[in-house]
Amino acid sequence: MIAILLGPPGVGKGTQAKLAAAANGWKHLSTGELLRDEVARGTELGQAADGYMSRGDLVPDDLMLDMVVARVNAIDDKDVLLLDGFPRTFEQADALSAKAPSGSIRLALYFSAPDSVLTSRLLGRGRKDDTKEVITHRLGIYHKTTAPLVAFYLALGVLSEIDSDRSVEAIQVDTVNLVRTHLDGSDPS
């Protein structure tokens, strides 16, 4: 199954996905990490993505889809794939619905926290795209372009919200429990 991890930058999706994947033998695909790796290796995709990422803009959908779709398509239903940072636009969400094996998207975890909490977490993280100006830009893009996907997955009946203004441990308990309860393909409600 595929569990989509939705939520603003700095909410802790990546941390949660890493911990949950390591402890349970699940797969973790972070599009941000894939892109940073492409940039570090100086690949064609990395060179194309670098400017968008440094400014805090989204990398264009066509580049993202090439990178993600083949990996998602190959998923076996015995696997659990935590999809971290994708989709971020409606076009990506539609492509994912079209390419993922039928019935595999059983859960969209929405990690939520106030912007003030996110900004201070991001400033403490020290990544290249974590300057005050770029953070404000990324949060603006999140609210305009990515946040509407919460309603999209709610309408599909797969959304669960996790209050992420809590300890890493408390959020992890909810994350793992929610994924486990959706493992058997039973009705998400």
Ligand code: AMP
């Ligand atoms: P993240 O590590 O998820 O915060 O992603 C870091 C940066 O990679 C983002 O600010 C975007 O520039 C880019 N990125 C990651 N995932 C996507 C995506 N699904 N669509 C477009 N850009 C993305």
